[in-house]
Amino acid sequence: MPYATVEQIMREIGRVDISQSSIWRRVERWGGRLQAIEALQQAKAYGFEDPGTLDRNRSLGRMGAALDGSMIHIREEGWKELKVGCVFDIVPRRQFDPHTREELELGSAVRNSYVAHLGGPAVFGRQLWAEARQRFWMHAEDSLTLGDGAPWIWNLVDEHFYDSHQLVDWYHASEHLASAAKSLYGEGTPAAQRWYRRWETKLYQGHVDQLVKTLKQQAKQQPRQAEALQKEAGYFHNNRKRMNYLDLRSEGYPIGSGMVESAAKQYKARFCGPGMRWSRKGAERLLPVRTAILSHRFDKMWRLAYNSPPN
Numbered sequence: 253m254p255y256a257t258v259e260q261i262m263r264e265i266g267r268v269d270i271s272q273s274s275i276w277r278r279v280e281r282w283g284g285r286l287q288a289i290e291a292l293q294q295a296k297a298y299g300f301e302d303p304g305t306l307d308r309n310r311s312l313g314r315m316g317a318a319l320d321g322s323m324i325h326i327r328e329e330g331w332k333e334l335k336v337g338c339v340f341d342i343v344p345r346r347q348f349d350p351h352t353r354e355e356l357e358l359g360s361a362v363r364n365s366y367v368a369h370l371g372g373p374a375v376f377g378r379q380l381w382a383e384a385r386q387r388f389w390m391h392a393e394d395s396l397t398l399g400d401g402a403p404w405i406w407n408l409v410d411e412h413f414y415d416s417h418q419l420v421d422w423y424h425a426s427e428h429l430a431s432a433a434k435s436l437y438g439e440g441t442p443a444a445q446r447w448y449r450r451w452e453t454k455l456y457q458g459h460v461d462q463l464v465k466t467l468k469q470q471a472k473q474q475p476r477q478a479e480a481l482q483k484e485a486g487y488f489h490n491n492r493k494r495m496n497y498l499d500l501r502s503e504g505y506p507i508g509s510g511m512v513e514s515a516a517k518q519y520k521a522r523f524c525g526p527g528m529r530w531s532r533k534g535a536e537r538l539l540p541v542r543t544a545i546l547s548h549r550f551d552k553m554w555r556l557a558y559n560s561p562p563n
Contacts, residue, residue, distance in 0.1 A: 279537060326531070334519055337366065337383070360506060406494075435480040451466075467484055468481075
């Protein structure tokens with residue numbers, strides 16, 4: 253919550269008089285401690301061949317990782333990307349499949365944990381891989397990585413999660429398909445809707461190369477829309493090996509990255525309230541607090557921070 257809201261809650265419910273500036277100073281202090289613990293845990297994950305005592309012969313089933321970005325405002329720097337990652341277990345659950353119109357056992361993300369970094373992808377990639385290793389990623393039966401198609405995401409996946417299935421989030425792919433339909437026939441027209449529905453089915457079934465060919469042909473026939481259509485053709489071409497939706501869903505994997513997108517919204521809700529402008533130091537010290545809460549680890553992290561020696 254915003255510091256002013258916490259001050260009011262502490263006074264009215266907790267019967268504790270503490271100013272928002274004092275709350276801010278405590279977040280700075282303890283956030284710094286949590287940062288140090290995160291760094292120590294990441295170093296441990298990288299430093300050992302196996303980060304825990306799990307039986308090497310035991311399989312953890314399937315696991316997944318998803319990556320996304322969100323923008324927050326930093327004073328004197330402007331809007332900067334906060335990179336967010338999610339590590340999760342994949343389990344089958346009965347769900348309604350909108351494509352087949354049937355109730356099926358589909359792969360779902362459970363026991364989600366998160367990392368967040370305000371800065372470049374290299375550090376973020378190490379953070380996410382450390383989190384995965386701490387959760388015994390190397391013992392997983394199989395794994396999946398999800399992203400929205402941004403090149404930096406797949407560069408990190410190739411570096412740290414190179415033996416995982418890779419999949420562009422279905423909803424981002426659908427948005428690009430909708431943009432192509434708009435360029436071809438105009439926004440919201442019956443012709444655009446018919447074209448979208450027809451190619452949505454084909455995209456789901458894996459006919460990406462056919463879609464790319466069609467978009468390139470249409471670009472030649474419609475010079476005014478050529479640039480937009482070539483852009484969408486390039487998106488689908490570059491990610492064609494990451495769009496086998498029917499196969500992966502049939503094998504019990506999730507095809508949407510809602511688990512990380514919802515987390516990005518939760519971070520954004522805390523950092524992008526009305527009038528909020530953060531110093532880089534203030535944002536970086538609040539991030540591990542927010543991450544611990546979203547990952548349901550705050551009590552554990554608090555005990556470690558409270559009992560750790562001062563920096």
